[in-house]
Amino acid sequence: MEKVKLLVATTNKGKLKEIVRILAPLGFEVVKPPHKLEVEETGETFLENAYLKAKAYYEEFGLPSLADDSGLVIEALGGYPGVYSSRFYSLEIGGRESPEPTESEANIRKVLRLMEGEENRRAKFVAFVVLYWEDKGLMAQGECEGEILKEKRGEKGFGYDPIFKPSGMDRSMAELEPEEKDKLSHRGRALRRLASLIEPLSSRLP
Ligand code: ITT
Numbered sequence: 001m002e003k004v005k006l007l008v009a010t011t012n013k014g015k016l017k018e019i020v021r022i023l024a025p026l027g028f029e030v031v032k033p034p035h036k037l038e039v040e041e042t043g044e045t046f047l048e049n050a051y052l053k054a055k056a057y058y059e060e061f062g063l064p065s066l067a068d069d070s071g072l073v074i075e076a077l078g079g080y081p082g083v084y085s086s087r088f089y090s091l092e093i094g095g096r097e098s099p100e101p102t103e104s105e106a107n108i109r110k111v112l113r114l115m116e117g118e119e120n121r122r123a124k125f126v127a128f129v130v131l132y133w134e135d136k137g138l139m140a141q142g143e144c145e146g147e148i149l150k151e152k153r154g155e156k157g158f159g160y161d162p163i164f165k166p167s168g169m170d171r172s173m174a175e176l177e178p179e180e181k182d183k184l185s186h187r188g189r190a191l192r193r194l195a196s197l198i199e200p201l202s203s204r205l206p
Contacts, residue, residue: 007066021178041083047130064133065133074115087103
């Protein structure tokens with residue numbers, strides 16, 4: 001059977017690498033966009049934003065497009081950074097941080113500052129993935145529960161990985177090997193669920 005070809009609707013290199021790593025062994029041909037596309041994420045939920053991105057890429061490039069909208073949800077911060085995860089450092093709420101040396105570092109600094117002295121460290125990573133083509137959409141969701149560490153640990157992964165420890169592990173997400181992260185991550189769970197929804201429809205995809 002021919003491989004299903006999907007375009008990955010993301011500008012985030014860390015995500016892109018993980019999406020290819022998770023979907024390629026499941027029999028998908030995962031292609032990168034020919035050029036960058038900025039999509040305004042005006043939705044109030046992960047699902048709305050994933051849908052907006054997948055649809056915009058489909059309309060621009062004409063291939064079934066897969067978007068991931070994800071983030072870190074921290075109980076003691078009322079769910080923040082949530083849908084604002086990628087630009088939490090620049091939000092007025094909680095105080096701004098300068099994007100130095102990187103935006104990811106600034107996001108981590110802000111979370112550690114806001115969580116100083118907080119005993120409730122419970123948090124989860126959430127991912128909503130949407131595949132869009134013609135006027136159709138499929139979606140799936142995945143979560144990974146854990147806690148916010150008091151300092152950074154590890155160099156692997158991306159984003160908030162160094163300050164997040166998945167439940168039941170004694171290492172941070174940034175200390176896990178890529179296959180270990182994919183097995184328990186929000187993105188791994190969401191993408192495996194989406195893959196099982198695509199399979200029965202694959203003959204109807206272009
Ligand atoms: P695209 O919209 O182009 O895909 P983005 O980075 O803006 O890229 P999101 O709006 O979905 O994507 O923001 C997700 C942010 O959540 C991401 O920038 C990280 O800060 C964080 N995040 C998501 N998944 C993560 C993971 O597996 N490990 C660490 N941080 C993660």
